[in-house]
Amino acid sequence: MVEASIDLNADLGEGFGRWRLTDDERLLSVVTSANIACGFHAGDAVTMRRVCESAARRGVRVGAHVGYRDLAGFGRRSMDVPPEELAADVAYQIGALEVFARAAGSRVSYVKPHGALYNRVVHDERQAAAVVEGVLLAGGALPVLGLPGSVLHEWAEKGGLPTVSEAFADRAYTAAGTLVERGLDGAVVSDPATVVERSLSIARSGLVTSHCGRPVDVGARSLCLHGDTPGAVELARRVRDRLEESGVRVAAFV
Known part of the structure; x- marks a missing residue:
């Protein structure tokens, strides 16, 4: 019997100046991969350095969480950025984070788009191709984390980049396997017990129940x-505890 194994990632470093959104230190005690904001949708140089240092101390993988240049909208507003500009923006963000990761004795191990960019590259060929171009421009065959079946993964594979499929236990899915838009009712699953059990199902079988009740293979x-x-930290701890108690190995994918 093959041992079930899954990586746990979280979006971290999502502050700016005196403003902090995530409890980075406590979440780093739970997750195995850290998607660190690179200054475009959130984050700044001091925050990036601090989270990279803490992640390195704990042996947590560092990922570049790249997004649109949209601090005011937290990167959740879709933007029509020209492909050449978007590719340069992605490379810029990866390069900035790499400086702090290497200074901490680590490195950028993967790339994950954020917010509106994440959702856009599920279906937008030009934007997906630009993200992949930006990753290649930054150097190295970095794995690209994203939604299974996305055009981003198609373009990553064409570019010779490894792909990693990601799932969300606290987000509602459509029957087609895409995320329900955040503005719609029920888009976010808020019941902790449900999130925990969905996490276990995803880790064991790769299945999650869609908003219409059908199982979706993620x-x-x-x-x-x-x-x-x-309550993000407490929920994350409950998820990890439940996985490990059920015999699921929690480990980074890279």
Whole structure:
């Protein structure tokens, strides 16, 4: 029997100046991969350095959480950025984080788009191709974390980049396997017990129940734990404890 294994990732470093959104230190004690904001949708140089240092001390993988240049909208507003500009923006963000990761004795191990960019590259060929171009421009065959079946993963594979499928236990899915838009009722699953059990189902079988009651195969190698919701740390700990108690190995995918 093959041992079930899954990576736990969280979006971290999502502050700016004196403003902090996520409890980075406590979440880093739970997750195995850290998606660190690179200054475009959130984050700044001091925050990036601090989270990279803490992640390195704990042996947590560092990922570049790249997004649109949209601090005011937290990167959740879709933007029509020209492909050449978007590719340069992605490379810029990866390069900035790499400086702090290497200074901490670590490195950037993967790339994950954030917010509106994440959702856009599920279906937008030009934006997906630009993100992949930006990763290649930054150097190295970095794995790209994203939604299974997305055009982002198609373009990553064309570019010779490894792909990692990701799932969300606290987000509602459509029957097609895409995320229900955040503005719609029921888009976020808020009941902790439900989130925990969905996490276990994803890790064991790769299945999650869609908003219409149908099982959806997400085939995830990584499970995202959102850090900007109330009680995020406690919920993340409950998820990890439940997984490990059930015999699921929790480990980074790289």
